[in-house]
Amino acid sequence: MTEITEKAKPATIYDVALKAGVSKSTVSLVIRGESNVSEEKKLLVQSAIEELDYRPSRFAQQLASHKTRSIGVVITDYKNLSYLGFLKGLREILDDAGYQVIISDLHRSPNFAEDPVDAFVSMKVDGLVLATEPAGLRTHNLDIPCVMIGKRETLVPGSDVVFNDDSTGTRLMLEHLKQLGHQRVAHLTGVGGIAINRRVAFAEHAKELGLLGSVFGEGQPTTEIGGYMGTKELLASGKTFTAIYAANDYMAAGAFSALKEAGIRVPEDVSLAGYDDSPIASEYLLKLTTVDEQGVPVGRQAASLLLERIGQHTTSAPRNISIAPTLVVRGSTAKAK
CATH class of the missing domain: 3.40.50.2300 (Response regulator)
Structure with a gap:
C-alpha cells in the first residue's frame, strides 16, 4: 500500500513574523530593505525566513508599493x-x-x-x-x-x-567599399523608419563619394525574404554592380541565397555587406562585413x-x-x- 504524504503548505509572512517574534509590518520592512529596523530584529527575521524557506510574494509586494517594478x-x-x-x-x-x-x-x-x-x-x-x-x-x-x-x-x-x-554607419560602409575599388553599389532597402534612414543616407553618401548607387527592394519586409526578393529584382534589372549593401544583416542573408541560386559567388564575384552586426553575421555563420550598431x-x-x-x-x-x-x-x- 502506497502512503500519500500531504505536501507542506508554503510559509507565509505571518509564519515568519510568529517565528521571529515580531509584527508582520516589521517583516515587510526587512524584506523591502528599509533602514528603520534594528539590527537585532533584522537578524531574527532573516533567520526565520531562512529556516522556514519563505519566499516573498512579488505580487503582494507590488500591491503594497503600488509599483510592479x-x-x-x-x-x-x-x-x-x-x-x-x-x-x-x-x-x-x-x-x-x-x-x-x-x-x-x-x-x-x-x-x-x-x-x-x-x-x-x-x-x-x-x-x-x-x-x-x-x-x-x-x-x-x-x-x-x-x-x-x-x-x-x-x-x-x-x-x-x-x-x-545610421548616416555615419552607412558612410563607413560605403567608404570601405570604395577603398576596395567598388564603383557600382546596389542597396537593398525595405519598409520602416530605420530602413528609410539608411536608404536616405545611402543616396546622400554615394553621391558624395562619387559612387554609382542604385536602390532595390522598396516595399519589401526587412527580413531574409525581403533581401532575397530585392536581390532577384536587382538581378532582373540587368544593372551592373560589384557590391551589395543591405539595410540589415537578415536582408543580406536573403541576398546571399539569391546570389548563390544565380551562380554568383561572395566575395569572389560580388561583395556583400549588411548592418547591425547581428549573430547571423558572425565569423561562425555568414562571415559578413557589417556595421555594429552598438x-x-x-x-x-x-x-x-x-x-x-x-x-x-x-x-x-x-x-x-x-x-x-x-x-x-x-x-x-x-x-x-
Whole structure:
C-alpha cells in the first residue's frame, strides 16, 4: 500500500513574523530593505525566513508599493536576433535597479489580436521601451515613461529616443567599399523608419563619394525574404554592380541565397555587406562585413533614461541620444574585379 504524504503548505509572512517574534509590518520592512529596523530584529527575521524557506510574494509586494517594478519591451519579431545586444544592455541596467523586463513581439497572428502596448499598460508596468515601429499600436495618451529605440517613421509624443547613427554607419560602409575599388553599389532597402534612414543616407553618401548607387527592394519586409526578393529584382534589372549593401544583416542573408541560386559567388564575384552586426553575421555563420550598431550601449542608455523618468515624475523635454556605430570587416567583401 502506497502512503500519500500531504505536501507542506508554503510559509507565509505571518509564519515568519510568529517565528521571529515580531509584527508582520516589521517583516515587510526587512524584506523591502528599509533602514528603520534594528539590527537585532533584522537578524531574527532573516533567520526565520531562512529556516522556514519563505519566499516573498512579488505580487503582494507590488500591491503594497503600488509599483510592479517591471518594464515592458515591444520588439517586432522574436526571430530577429539583432535585438540581443540591445536587450543585453537593457537588462544590465534594469537588473541592477531591481526591475523585471517583460518582452513581447507584435503578435502577427490572426489568432492573437492583443495590442502589446495595451497589454503592458493593463499589467501596470512602470515604463515602456519600443524597439519597433509604433504605428498601429495604441500609444496615444500613455501615462507611463516611454523610450523608443531607433529613429522611426512615427514618434510617440513625449518619448525619449536612443538611436544608432545610421548616416555615419552607412558612410563607413560605403567608404570601405570604395577603398576596395567598388564603383557600382546596389542597396537593398525595405519598409520602416530605420530602413528609410539608411536608404536616405545611402543616396546622400554615394553621391558624395562619387559612387554609382542604385536602390532595390522598396516595399519589401526587412527580413531574409525581403533581401532575397530585392536581390532577384536587382538581378532582373540587368544593372551592373560589384557590391551589395543591405539595410540589415537578415536582408543580406536573403541576398546571399539569391546570389548563390544565380551562380554568383561572395566575395569572389560580388561583395556583400549588411548592418547591425547581428549573430547571423558572425565569423561562425555568414562571415559578413557589417556595421555594429552598438546594441549593448544603446540598451544601457535607454534603460538609464527610463529609470530617470520613473524616478523624477517630471515632464521635462524628450531627449534624442545618438550612439556612434563602428565598421566590422569580415570575409564577405573583397577588392572589386
